[in-house]
Amino acid sequence: MGNHHSSSLDAHHHHSRSTAKLLGCTSADAFEIHLDVPHDHDHESTTAASDHDEKRSFDPPPLYAYSASAFPEYQLTWILDALRRSDFSRLDRSGETYVDYMGGSLYPESLIRSKLSSACANEAREAVLSFFRAPPGYTVVFTANATGALKLVGESFPFSEPVATCLAILHRNRPKNRHASPSLFALTGQSNISNSKNSLSLIKYAASQGFHTVLDAAAVAPTSVFSLSETPVDAMAISFYKMFDFLAKLERPWFAGGTVDVVQAPGNIVTMTSEMHERFEDGTINYLNLPAITDGLRFLSAYLPFLPLRLSCLMHHLLGSLTALQHDTTGTPIVRILSRTPLRRLRAVGEQSDTGSVVSLIFLFPSGEMVPNTFIEYAAARSSISLRTGCMCNPGGAASILGLRDAMAALPSDVTLAAFEKHMGHELGVVRISLGLASDFRDVYRVVRFAETIGCKGARDALWEQWLGSKAGEAM
Template sequence: RPQSNREHVRSGSFPSPDAESIISKYLEPCGPGNPHSHSPSSRLTHDTVEQVRSRVLQHFNTTSKDYSVIFTSGCTAALKLVAETFRWRPQTEGEAGSHLCYLTDSHTSVVGMRGLTSTLGVAALPVSSQELKTRAKDGIQEEDVICQTPHLFCYPAQSNFSGRKYPLSHVEGIRARRLYPACDLQGRWFVLLDAASYVTCSSLNLQDCPADFIPISFYKIFGFPTGLGALLVRNDAAGILRKTYFGGGTAAAYLSGENYYVPAENISDRFEDGTVSFLDIIALNHGFESLYRITGNMHNIQQHTFGLARYTYTLLSSLCHGNGRPVAQIYAEGQFESPITQGAILNFNLLDSSGQIVGYSQVDRMASLFNIHLRTGCFCNTGACQAFLGITDQQMKRNLQAGHVCGDGVDLVDGQPTGSVRVSFGYMSTFEDCQKFLSFVAECFVMKPVTVNRARLQELKAARESSDRPDELPPVNGFIKERQTGVEKSSSKASQQEFGHVGPSHGKTLTNIYVYPVKSCAAFEVHDWPVGPLGLLYDRGWMVVNGNGVCLSQKRESRLCLIRPQVHLPSNKLFLQASGMDTISVPLEDDVSFHTSSQMCHSKVCGDRVETFDCGDEAAAWLSLFLGQPCRLIRQRPGLTREMKKRNQTGDDQLITAASSFLSLVNEAQYLMISRASVELIQNLMSNRFECEMFAIKRFRANLVIAGAEPFEEDNWSHLIIGNTRFTVAGPCGRCQMIGIDQDTGTRTKEPLVTLSAHRSGKVTFGVYLTHQAPEDFVSVLSVGSVVQMESHDH
């Protein structure tokens, strides 16, 4: 383990103590026991858990006199608990029922409460932030006191989308019925304050903000333990929660033969079903101790993280392309004026030099090259996403019907964004992190020379002055000056004239054929090769999985490229070779005795579940020794295939439609084809031209390489014939950081992805997918030197 907490802070991670260290510190000498028992060890565990409850309440400046802590599996479970146990009053003919009201800028887990309440006849009422500002003139009327219909209003203390902080005074405003919708609906109002995002970097004082229910998640505060949250319940409001199910520890008494049940008197005991995760709960002591030792208090965290966010916001919002157009569209209510109104979250989309939005998946792919971890999409907050991005309900439904779902990589539909990019800062973040992120944006997405809107420099000065560590803020002029040079974005035509070899539009030929028998391992180059029903015969028929059965790719284990599989058709064997290792083999064709003794297993490829069988202990031992971790070689089960999904021709990361071709263990298509002219163009544009042409071709891991076309001419093809085999173009291949791995050494570089992104204005596509459909009795062989005939979309 790292030697000190300071090392954890510098590395951007936080130590997760093992169970042994926690037990030895808090539970000596007898160790842990189930807190529901009365043995000495159990009583010690129980008392320690109760002490942690007090520690949690102390963190929020309250005590057990006013609040109770109900431990849950997370913030979502806490919200679900309120939805399930709140004493909802259904609407009847003579009386209005309860209302579940929530701010539209709410997390999915809050909005999801209506799924349960709707079945109970409870009306759901979404409220925008603008409506919430509407105030009643007189507040509660005398005749309203009689009505005791319970209503629940939910709102986030801080938006997890934009970082906007909503006034904590809304708690009293709703309960006193001074704010809409409480001012329009008679009854008793309760407030659920979603504090999960807020408390990560801000102090929540429940003496000043006495919300009835506060769900939180501890890993968002400390970084550990995962799967542990809590619902803080104001004791005066606990009576509105009613438990129907009872489990271990929640019952004071019950009868098995009669419908008789008495709940536990203690509020926490009443709602914690079964044995709580007491070791994780005890670990919270370590979290609180470390947090305060490293940072001092939550106020320091708030000031520090706000300074980082405001600095990044000021520079990013002022960055411009060489033509003066802005680089980013930022989604925020204000301009990061104060930590009282804005959290340490920056949400945005990047724009190219023509003002078009760069898809968030492209930004995410490039960020991974710089070891920058972003979050993209709608962040489980559809309401805020729609409001900021201008996505209508009809568009959301159309996108779903076309195939886009939350969490996928479809970032643009008809040129309009489906989500955005979010940067979040924590107490371990530094100004160097900000600088690294801004440098990444300038290097990869800004048309040179980098310029700045000088009017915003005064705002940066204000950010320096408000920061608790202004000496760490790097100078803006230096930041800009260092980034005046770099890869220039240019049109394909201009680049071809200056750098690239422009081949003739006729005389196209197939120059290389590559088979990849084992997924993510090295290529096996051939001169002639049969075409099978799933693509090139034996292409991606095997894959390597780790000890947990998860597919290994070069993104996780770059040394896979050093394994050289070779298919030897005459001997019916697949040979595995690597430097310093003896060569081993596995059978190619179905061997009944081998399959009978092999273990069947299930794996996933690109989200698709595939049935496979294990190739034996010899191959597993060989791979484990070479890769230095437990591994197994598995093969797709014969006769079972995956149905292919084909990308639209309009560009990468567009919506997908079903096709009738079938796949082996490839990611997306049967074949990948690239053009030598396109490779040469990108290689000539690269700032460091240390690689020969063949090395560059290997990085793109194509099955088929052609010559004679103009650079990127293949993007416009719809069909082509190679020899006597006809192929359909299934769309462009979206590239990731894997093309940055040198296929001869396994080392990682930022090229050629950076140059490819710059040249293609943020679209990281290279090469096209091909499909081939043929009758069962069709026999075809592809040969190097075959003529390539193509048909474009224009024809």
């Protein structure tokens, strides 16, 4: 149940425009939406035509009239249209549809510059604290990734005995009094595969029961407003690979270069450095890249308040369109949505969604059997669509939404993925579509048209033969 990313930036990129003409079994008129999609003859364009393409990316976005009528609140997020034209116009110039924001966000073009400063590390730390409205007492530690941040907390927490931190047994295992053994409660803010958001009230409740708290905000922070002043936690891992933590309470069982003040050699005396963040950053951090954090957070602060409303519009349109699609031969559904869907539609800037902006699904043959994810990945890349397939580094979440819990319980200790998939009779994993900062109705439209292609027998059969041919070539 590994992870795979479809991207048009591969050996098949030069085919993407010809396959785009095959999208859908019906004409664009049937959708009452018109989208300008490049065709093969664009390769014969002159320099003037190229200049026209450049200008076209700054024209009013296609589908805007549709979005204004069906989702009038979408117009309140016009600032994100300006952002798309100024900082992400490369998507429209290249015809790329990027829907893998949960895997990694795209860089804004305005941030690609160099800035060297002896104070850049401190500026980056201050920017992180300011972005999350952290009250005094918080410290920022830079780690390789969010996993490393959580690992640091788990390994450094002063457990004196095994302590369960499962949600289901929170009440039963709560500390009896302030003198009880330290207990840690960990919560995932949002699932990267099921699209569920956990209530942050659980953090407050756990703290009231004497637990120390850690929040994995890697999935929720990029698209939701979060304040440490309103919801204080002892530690938080965030998606751009930094961590806030209760360092004074942690007792790291080892030290490395730069984390100590004095080391007795030979001997056993070790005095840790007085700077809290330096105690947990091994060696020299990559300070040359830290200005990107400072500038990036300032950049995101201007747009993040508008993002939940826009994503709400896009998610409702995407989910409604996908669930309505049917195979042209049988009238059966083309996709099955597995992730949680939003219960309410946002109407104003400042409102927060009850879910994320992730759609996990599987594609179905007319018979109802699952279409291999590797085929979907191939077909998406041929249509210049970047999405993700697999278990999303979340095998527990994938097993849950795919209904594999009983099968997982029966696995032998020496199981392999190939053997597991053979036993199940199909590939394991999901197709994940995730929206983000630069997403607009064009991206959703292209994803829906791609899905319709899978439901069109002629187009699907043609892509299937090409896919089989590519697999045979790899085998040779």
